[in-house]
Amino acid sequence: MAEYLIKNGHVFDPVQGIKGDKADVAIKDGKIVDKVGSSAKVIDAKGMTVMAGAVEIHSHIAGPKVNLGRIYRPEDKLFSCTPTHGMERMGGGASIPTTFKTGYEYAKMGYTTAMEAAMPPLFSRHVHEEIRDTPIIDEGAYPVLGNNWFVLEYLRNHEVENTAAYIAWLLKVTKGYAVKVVNPGGTEAWAWGLNCLSIHDPVPYFDITPAQIVRGLIEANEYLGLPHSMHIHPNDLGNPGCYQTTLDTLALAEGLKTHNKFGREQVMHLTHTQFHSYKGTNWADFESGAKEVTDYVNAHKNITIDTGNVTLDETTTMTADGPFEHHLTGLNHLKWANVDVELETAAGVVPYIYSPNISVCAIQWAIGLEIPLMMKDGMRCYITTDHPNAGPFTRYPRVFKWLMSTKAREAQINAFKHKDKVLSQTSIGSLDREITFYELAQMTRAGPAKSLGLSAICGGLKPGMEADVAVYNIDPDKPIANPDDIEKAFSRCAAVFKSGVQVVSNGEIVSNGHKRTLWVDVKTKENAQVKRDISEKFVKYYSVTQNNYEALGHHFVPNPFAIEVDATQV
C-alpha cells in the first residue's frame, strides 16, 4: 500500500490532546504511523485543518424504511440527480439519496464511518445489501430490540441473562452492532393502534412497562460488555412536554455502571435529543427544554447524547416509532407509510417540511443548537441530524457553521418569520459560545468513536489507529471573515483517506476504497432455554423458518469486520 505524509496541517486530535498545532500525519499500511520513508507521497496541508475521519453515530441510510422513502418519494429526486462521473456511479435523492450517493457524500465531507440506526432484524439482509452498495465508508447497523417479543417476555420476569443470550444470538444472525431501543413498548402497542407515552404505561398483553424494558436492556448490554451502550429513542418523542419523559428515562440509568473492555464510559446513549427536549403543553406555548435535559446529562457521566439538529429543509421522516409517524401524518397531512414487523418492531415514513416561517420549526432549530452549546463535555455530545429526520446529513457543514459562529446564528434568527417567538421560547439568543475546531473534533470524531467502543480503532490520529484522515481547506489560525467559509470548507474535503487509501482529492472521489461492515460477535455460554425459545417462536409465530433468518455469506457481508466480545466468563 502507498505511504502518505500529510505535512504542515493544523491538527486537531482529542485522542492525543492536539489542539491545532502544526504537525505531520504519516500513513502506512492502512494505519497511522510515527514516520514514513522518503518515498511517501506528500500532501501539503499548509494552512489547512487536519482531523481524523468523522464518525456518524446515528443515521438512517440503509434498509427497508429508507428504501420505502426512496420508492414513495420520486419528488425527492427532482433536481438532485447526479450523473455517472469519473469513479462515481449515478446517484439521486436529496433527503434519501441512493446508496452510492450516500457513500460519496459522506466521504466528501470527511466522514469515514457511519452507523445505520435502526435495523429490523427480520430485514437484516436488506440492510446489508444496501450497506454493501454504499461505497467507501465503514458501516454497522443497530438491530431494534425495545419491542421484541423475546425481550418483552424475558424482561417481564427480569431475566437479564436470557435477554443477554438472545441479544448475542441476534447480533450474530443479523450481523448487528448494538442494542437499539425505539419507543420501548410503544411500538408493540402500535400493532393494536395504541402507544406508550410515559415510561410507566403498560404494554398491552405483555404486562411490562417501558421502564422495565430500558433498565433490563441496559443490564443485559452491560452483562455482555458490548462495545456500544444501549442506544435509546425514548417514549413520547416530539410532543410538547416530552422532556419530562426524557428525564424519567435518563433517570433509569442512575447508579448503573459500565462493564466493557472497549474504553466506553456510558451505559446509555440518548439519541436525537432535540426531539426529546420540548416543554410546554401545546404547539402554541411550545418551548425549549434543552436546559433541563442538558443539566441532567452534564451531571451524569454515564450518559452520552447526540443532537438531532433541524436543518430547515424539506425532508423525509422515518422511524421505528410507528405511532409517532401516524401522529405526524395527522399533523401535516402528507403521505403516510407504515410497516409493522412481526414479533419485532414497526416503522413509519412521512415527508416533512421544516419551514423557517413556522414558529415550531424555528424553535426546534434553536433547541438543536442549544443542546451542544449547553453541553460542557464535547466528548459526550455528538452532532447528528438524525438523518433524514431533522434534516439530511449533507447539511452537517451548515450545522457546524451555526455552532461555530454566533454571527451565522444571528443571521438565521433574524431571517425567521417568528423571530420574537424563537427568542422568547428558547435561550438561543443569549448563548454566545462558539464551538471550537477542537470541540468539533470531539463532537464528530473522538466522542462518537469512544461511545461506540471504537476508540482504539478510529476517531483519532494516534499511531496504530486506522488511517482515516480528513483534510479541510480552512485555516483555524485566521479569523473567519464570512461564516459561509466554514460551511464551504466542511462540505468538500481537500483530501480524505480511508484505512490508508486516498478516497477524496479536491472534493472529488478518487477511489471506492475497501468498505467494511462492522458487527459484534459475542461468545456466550450455551443457554438451552433461549435456544429452545428461539426455535419455538420460529415454528409457531414467524413467517419464515429459523434456517432462513440469518444474513449469511459473501453477498450480504462481503467484507466483515467483526469486533469480538467474550462473555463466557460472566
Next chain:
Amino acid sequence: MTKTITDVICPFCGTLCDDVEVIVSDDGKKLLEVNNACVIGTEKFLHSQAKDRVTRPRMHQEDGSWKEVSYDEAVEYTAQMLAKARKPLMYGWSSTNCEAQSVGNEIAELSRACCDNTAAVCHGTTLIALQDEGLPSCTLGEVKNRADRVIFWGCNPAHAHPRHMSRYSIFPRGFFTGKGQMSRKLIVVDPRTTDTAKMADIHLQVEQGRDYELLNALRVALRGEWLPDEVAGISAEKIREAADILKSGRFGIIFFGMGVTQSISKNHNIDEAIALTKDLNEHTKFSIMPMRGHYNVTGSGEVFAWQFGFPYAVDLTRGFARYNPGDTSSIDLLTRGEIDAMFTIGSDPGAHFPISAVKPIANLPSVCIDPHLTPTSGVSKLHVPVAFNGVETGGNCYRMDNVPIDCRKVVEPPEGMLTDEQFLTKVRDRLKELKGVA
C-alpha cells in the same frame, strides 16, 4: 440413497414459501421429489428436470431456424448490441435474484438503458398510488399473529397464490389468533364467484369496473353518512354491514390484486383503497398489501430504488435516472417505437404485453435470457438459456411484504450452463472493454 433438503424457498410467486422440502439424488444432480409446495411450485422445481430443455444459447436464423452458439458468442452479441444501441430497453428482472439485478443495473448504467420490471403490467399502478398516498402495511407474520379481519379485493389466492391463505392469511393459528380460521372474518370483493369468494363470510360481488365506487362507499359508510340504495351493484345495507365488520376488528388487512390494479381506474382504485385503510386506522388497526406476482418482482423494485431512486420505469438515457411512467415505461416505449434494442430477462413480455408492443421486438436486435422457451424467446434474435434461479442457483429475493429471503440451490444445473449472474457479469466486463471503461 437420496438426500432431503429442507427450508427450500419456492421461486414461483410473491408468497415466497420457505418451508419446501426437496429430495435429490445422492450425487445432487437429479431432483426427484418436492414436498410442501403447491402444485404450481412443485411443477416449477420439476420442470428444471425436463429432458428436452435447451441448455445452450441459440441464434435465430434468417430462415426462422435456430443455430446453437457458445455462451461467449452470446456474450459478444449482447454486449455489442447494448454498446451500439442509443436507447436499449432492459426489461424483466422479476424472476431472477437481486445479485443478478445488481449486475444488470451496472450494465444499464454503462449502456444508458431504460430499465423496467414486470410491475409495468402488474402492480406499477400500486407504486404510483403509493407515491400519492403512502401505504400503511405490515409483514405477513403480523397477519398470521394478529389479523381478525381479512379482505381479498380483486385477487384470487386460491389459484394464484395457493399457499397464501394457509401460511399467512386465513387458516394459521398465530399468537393472538389461536382459533385460526374461526378467529377471522373474510370479505372477498370480486365480480366472479371464485374459489376464494366461496370461502368468504361476505362476498361483495361488485359490478365489473366499479371498484372505486365501492371503496368510496365503504369510506362513506365508515363515517355513517348517506348512501344511495345501491353502489356498484351492492346494496347500501350490505355495504354498511361490511363497514361495521371492518370497524369492529382488532387488526385488519386488505390484500389486493390485478383485478383492481389493471382494471378501469387503475391507480385511482388503489388511492381509494389506501385512503380506506387510513380511515380504518381511526377506528382500529388496519393494513393493506399488494399481492405481488413474480417471486422477486418486489426485489427488483427494491434494487432499482436503492441504486437509482425509483422502483420501475427508470430511464438512464440522459446519464442520470429519470422516472415518468407513461413516458419511460416499457409498453409505451415499445409502442412508440423509441427502442432500438430489446434485452429481456426473467419474464415474458411476449405473452403479457399488448401485441402492438410485442411486434416491434421481432424487428429489433434482441436478447432473451430465460431458462424456458417462451413467446419472448421465440421472437428474440438471441435466446440465452440459464440455470433456474432458486433451483440450480441461490440468491436473495424479496417476498410480497418486502421481507428478504435468500433462495437455496438444490441441484446442479446441466453441465456448462451459466447462471443469470454469471452471464451478466461476462456481458458487463465485455461492455466495459467496448466502452473503454476501467
